[in-house]
Amino acid sequence: MPLALLALTISAFAIGTTEFVIVGLVPTIAEQLGVSLPSAGLLVSLYALGVAVGAPVLTALTGKVPRKQLLVGLMALFTAGNVLAWLAPGYETLVVARVLTGLAHGVFFSIGSTIATSLVSKEKAASAIAIMFGGLTVALVTGVPLGTFIGQHFGWRETFLAVSALGVISLISSLILVPKDIPGRAVAGLKAQLNVLTHPRLLMIYAITALGYGGVFTAFTFLAPMMQSLAGFSPAAVSWILLGYGVSVAVGNIWGGKLADRHGAVPALKFIFAALALLLLVFQFTASIQYAALATVLVMGIFAFGNVPGLQVYVVQKAEQYAPDAVDVASGLNIAAFNVGIAMGSVIGGQTVAHIGLAQTPWIGAVIVAIALVLVSLSGRLDSKPRLALG
Secondary structure: OOOHHHHHHHHHHHHHHHHHHHHHHHHHHHHHHOOOHHHHHHHHHHHHHHHHHHHHHHHHHOOOOOHHHHHHHHHHHHHHHHHHHHHOOOHHHHHHHHHHHHHHHHHHHHHHHHHHHHOOOHHHHHHHHHHHHHHHHHHHHHHHHHHHHHHHHHOHHHHHHHHHHHHHHHHHHHHHHOOOOOOOOOOOOHHHHHHHHHOHHHHHHHHHHHHHHHHHHHHHOOHHHHHHHOOOOOHHHHHHHHHHHHHHHHHHHHHHHHHHHHHOHHHHHHHHHHHHHHHHHHHHHHOOOHHHHHHHHHHHHHHHOOHHHHHHHHHHHHHHHHOHHHHHHHHHHHHHHHHHHHHHHHHHHHHHHHHOOHHHHHHHHHHHHHHHHHHHHHHHHHHHHHHHHHO
């Protein structure tokens, strides 16, 4: 694998850390800035909004910018956003900082996916995307716990200062390791962009992404309280369980990429979504049995992010077929779909907890993932129609 992928992975690690670390800092920020917990929690949603807007819109607007120059610019924006968060005098400035970093996140992962695939042969495309997204999953394992520790012991501002340093390292890595001659894609016209937004086959993939992630996050959002209240683990033990879950996620991400390379995106996604739906159903029954719950969660982590490479390479493949002038925009919309799924899953999980109880989130998540599985199967059948007609 080329060294340029290392630069992408380092950048993904920095971005993943700043995205997820806020969850552990919400109580501290609320207390120190004198705002309510829901207001502090809004910093998570506003970041996701920045990602959802930044991914398709800014990707389209920056289509003419050379890829290396755009990567460096994005990491500069990311670093500036975290510096602003570090210096934020109040809540409003922190909101602006979060939106700025969310914008950088959205564009980075949309163009990063197409850059990663351009650096390797076609049969290694999913593995290349998995390596880049590996930075995001490693952030769950190491960056987020460390960032939360810094925030709890030295203050939340110092966490953003530390992430700013990661941003500088990422920027320098991109300058040194990413080649200047990365092939750009044709700039999408308005018609091509509208095609990406309205084409039924691409919309189906965005729905698969949102539902697949939404189902997982319906349960994952409340994993910590479930492991405490239902499985009976102590708060300290839950921290270690989340660390173990992060390791499983990192392993599953690389494995999912290899699976998609070996068998194709659709067969890999069908297997992963089927396994996820089954594991969520199993978790419904094991959540109150301590070590059975632990085993289920660790296995579930392997599949939870294993679908990322397959989903991203699939949308690039279909965009090349149906909207070849707007592949980067299509990739960006899929990044937005991931974040829509995260937000949707959190909301559905919250409503489930509020109305029918914490213990019911796994089976609700399983139903949502099962819908994603049905759509993947349907998409695969549609893919085969031209080949059948030729035969």
